Every structure is written in C-alpha cells, then in structure tokens.
Amino acid sequence: MEWEAFLEQLASGQQLLQASFSNPRRKDNGTARKLTIRPIKLKDGLGFQCERIDLNKAYHENITPHELNDKLKFEMSQYKQALFKTEEADVQVLSNKKGALTLLMHTPTMKANDAMQEHNRSKAYVLPEGDPVPFLIELGVMSADGRVLKAKYDKFRQINRFLEMVSDVLADLPKDKELTVVDFGCGKSYLTFALYHLLAIKERIPVRIIGLDLKKDVIETCAQLAKQLKWDKLSFAVGDISDYKGHDEVDLVVTLHACDTATDAALLKAIHWNASVILSVPCCQHELFRQISQPALKPLLKHGLLKERFTALVTDAARANLLEIAGYRTQLLEFIDLEHTPKNMLIRAVRGSGSASNTEQVKQEYEAFKSWLNISPFMEQGIKL
Numbered sequence: 001m002e003w004e005a006f007l008e009q010l011a012s013g014q015q016l017l018q019a020s021f022s023n024p025r026r027k028d029n030g031t032a033r034k035l036t037i038r039p040i041k042l043k044d045g046l047g048f049q050c051e052r053i054d055l056n057k058a059y060h061e062n063i064t065p066h067e068l069n070d071k072l073k074f075e076m077s078q079y080k081q082a083l084f085k086t087e088e089a090d091v092q093v094l095s096n097k098k099g100a101l102t103l104l105m106h107t108p109t110m111k112a113n114d115a116m117q118e119h120n121r122s123k124a125y126v127l128p129e130g131d132p133v134p135f136l137i138e139l140g141v142m143s144a145d146g147r148v149l150k151a152k153y154d155k156f157r158q159i160n161r162f163l164e165m166v167s168d169v170l171a172d173l174p175k176d177k178e179l180t181v182v183d184f185g186c187g188k189s190y191l192t193f194a195l196y197h198l199l200a201i202k203e204r205i206p207v208r209i210i211g212l213d214l215k216k217d218v219i220e221t222c223a224q225l226a227k228q229l230k231w232d233k234l235s236f237a238v239g240d241i242s243d244y245k246g247h248d249e250v251d252l253v254v255t256l257h258a259c260d261t262a263t264d265a266a267l268l269k270a271i272h273w274n275a276s277v278i279l280s281v282p283c284c285q286h287e288l289f290r291q292i293s294q295p296a297l298k299p300l301l302k303h304g305l306l307k308e309r310f311t312a313l314v315t316d317a318a319r320a321n322l323l324e325i326a327g328y329r330t331q332l333l334e335f336i337d338l339e340h341t342p343k344n345m346l347i348r349a350v351r352g353s354g355s356a357s358n359t360e361q362v363k364q365e366y367e368a369f370k371s372w373l374n375i376s377p378f379m380e381q382g383i384k385l
C-alpha cells in the first residue's frame with residue numbers, strides 16, 4: 001500500500017488506534033526522541049493525544065480528528081520510522097534518506113477497546129493529569145501546567161490509586177466532628193499531602209492530619225512544604241510509631257510501606273484507638289521468616305526466596321485475621337500493578353465486625369493456622385485471643 005492511500009483510509013473513517021514515531025531525522029533537540037499519538041475522548045467528542053517523550057519528560061498536546069492527517073504527514077517527515085496500529089493491520093512505515101516511504105503490513109495487535117482503556121483509566125483518576133495541583137507541582141510530580149513528569153508517572157499512579165481507595169471508605173468515617181488522621185512512617189509524604197488534598201481541599205471535610213516518621217530531615221522538609229501551602233491542619237512529627245502518644249482519638253490510621261514490625265506497631269495503635277478505618281501497605285517482613293517451621297512445607301521453605309515470599313503472605317494473613325478478631329471488616333486489595341513493585345498489597349480494615357460467633361470461628365481458625373506454622377506474630381501482643 002502507498003502512504004497517501006493509507007492516509008486516505010484513515011481520513012475516510014478507518015480508526016487509528018495508535019501511531020508511534022521513533023528514530024528522529026534530526027539529532028538536535030528540535031524533534032522529540034519518541035512521539036505517540038492515540039485516540040482520547042475529549043469534552044467535544046473524539047480527539048487525539050500526542051505524547052512527546054524527550055529527556056525523560058512527557059509533553060502532551062491534544063488535536064482534533066480534523067487535524068490528524070496533517071499531523072501524521074508532518075511527523076512522518078521528521079522520523080525515520082513509525083508504527084500505525086488500526087483494527088485491520090499494524091502498518092510499519094520506513095523512511096529512507098531521501099524521505100521515500102515503504103509500508104509493511106502486519107497482523108493487527110490492538111483492539112479499539114485497548115486504545116481507549118488507558119485514557120479511561122486517567123479519566124477515572126481522582127487527580128487527573130492536565131489539572132495542575134500545587135502540592136504535586138511542589139513535590140516534582142507535575143509541571144506547572146499539570147503535565148506529569150515521565151519519571152514520576154508510577155508515583156502519580158500510586159497516589160491516584162491510594163486516593164481511590166480512600167474515597168471508597170469516606171462513608172465509613174465519622175461525620176459529626178473534625179477527623180483526626182495519622183500517617184505512620186510518612187517518609188517524603190507524597191501520600192500524606194495527597195490525603196490532605198482529597199479530604200480537606202477537595203471534599204472540604206474538617207480534618208487534621210499528622211505525619212510521623214523517624215527521619216528528622218525528611219519531617220522538616222514536609223513541615224516546610226505544609227507551611228508554604230498554608231495547610232495549617234497538616235503537621236509532622238519526628239518519632240517512633242511504638243512510642244507515639246500524640247492523641248487519644250484517631251479516626252483514620254494510614255501506614256504505607258513502614259518496615260517490618262513497624263506496620264504491626266501502627267496496626268496495634270489503630271486498634272487501641274478504635275480507629276474507624278485503617279489503610280496499610282506492609283513492607284519488608286522479616287519477623288516470621290525466623291520463626292516459621294513446618295515439616296510438610298520443607299520442599300517450599302528450603303528455598304530462601306520462596307520462604308521469604310511465603311512468610312510475607314503468612315504475615316499479612318495473620319494481620320488480616322487479627323484485625324478481624326479485633327472487630328474490623330478486613331480486605332486485602334491490590335494496591336498497584338505488580339509490575340511496578342512487589343509491595344502491592346493493601347490491607348483495608350473498617351471497624352464493625354460480623355457476629356460474635358463469627359469472631360469465635362476466626363479465632364479458632366487463626367489458632368490452628370499459627371500452631372501449624374509454629375509462629376507467634378508480634379501483632380498478637382495487643383489483641384485478646
């Protein structure tokens with residue numbers, strides 16, 4: 001097929017699902033290293049988003065279907081190769097030194113639904129891309145005009161996934177008072193700031209949030225940013241989770257990626273406060289690695305890597321069951337895609353259990369589980385079994 005004929009087909013309705021251009025003719029910084037064009041739903045109907053990737057940054061521009069063919073023609077003159085995906089075929093276009101084009105037809109690899117999926121995902125984001133948010137700009141996740149920096153895309157996705165999960169439990173938080181939220185092991189506090197943005201700014205819920213971490217310098221930086229943003233109900237403190245005595249009542253406890261038994265210490269604090277909601281993403285788990293033993297599991301436990309993964313699962317199972325015994329409805333959810341991090345399990349616990357007989361049954365099952373594996377988790381210390 002000829003290039004002009006292909007463009008005509010696109011103009012006469014054959015849907016372009018994705019076009020990616022690579023290998024720019026100019027090696028100076030006049031042309032992006034890579035350009036991808038894909039369909040998106042805009043307010044006025046279908047449009048196309050052009051994403052230029054250069055020096056690890058992504059730049060976006062939207063165009064109308066009317067502008068598409070001129071755009072494709074121009075960009076094809078700037079690159080030595082391109083791949084166009086339609087439902088009928090994948091069309092590879094190679095351009096020689098003189099600019100003559102060769103089109104190679106391949107079996108299609110994309111469906112119309114796949115093309116829209118990415119856009120729909122971004123549409124569902126609590127913090128959509130393209131909408132500048134001051135704290136994300138200050139934390140270096142977004143540029144001043146709301147574009148997400150390429151290197152921070154995983155963080156942006158993580159923040160949005162976390163906010164989605166918080167949004168799901170807003171109805172379970174008290175309504176008649178100022179909420180108190182503690183984020184244990186807040187670190188650089190991307191998620192603490194995100195939480196404040198969602199609750200205090202977006203939802204206009206009266207709330208105070210406290211971030212706690214062992215690292216003094218990190219806490220100072222976070223406190224400085226809260227001050228700069230004039231978020232006076234967001235504060236930070238240096239300290240160890242186990243020793244924290246800042247409040248008598250806490251409604252929401254967050255603990256994300258706090259190491260080893262620091263997660264358990266945070267969960268015990270939350271239970272002690274009778275917090276309405278607990279959100280916890282455990283991190284590395286070493287405690288049970290040293291304890292676990294069960295002859296029937298020798299084929300698995302003799303491999304260090306399998307033992308490590310297995311004990312991480314056992315630890316989280318123990319935590320989830322102990323939370324149920326303590327009176328929480330508990331779910332284990334996938335936090336973000338496994339491809340981004342192995343630490344992707346979120347424990348979401350909402351106060352208000354089932355019946356007493358159900359709790360009794362969970363206790364019995366838990367006792368059998370721990371005795372079979374010869375484990376005695378740290379978290380049991382604060383729970384009546």
Ligand SMILES: C[S@@+](CC[C@H](N)C(=O)[O-])C[C@H]1O[C@@H](n2cnc3c(N)ncnc32)[C@H](O)[C@@H]1O
Binds near residue numbers: 187215255257259262
């Ligand atoms: C991997 S970072 C996670 C930061 C943040 N929560 C997140 O998910 O992006 C873990 C943080 O937990 C803090 N931490 C670990 N043990 C702690 C403890 N016992 N008390 C307070 N902070 C702790 C560390 O200093 C570190 O900043």
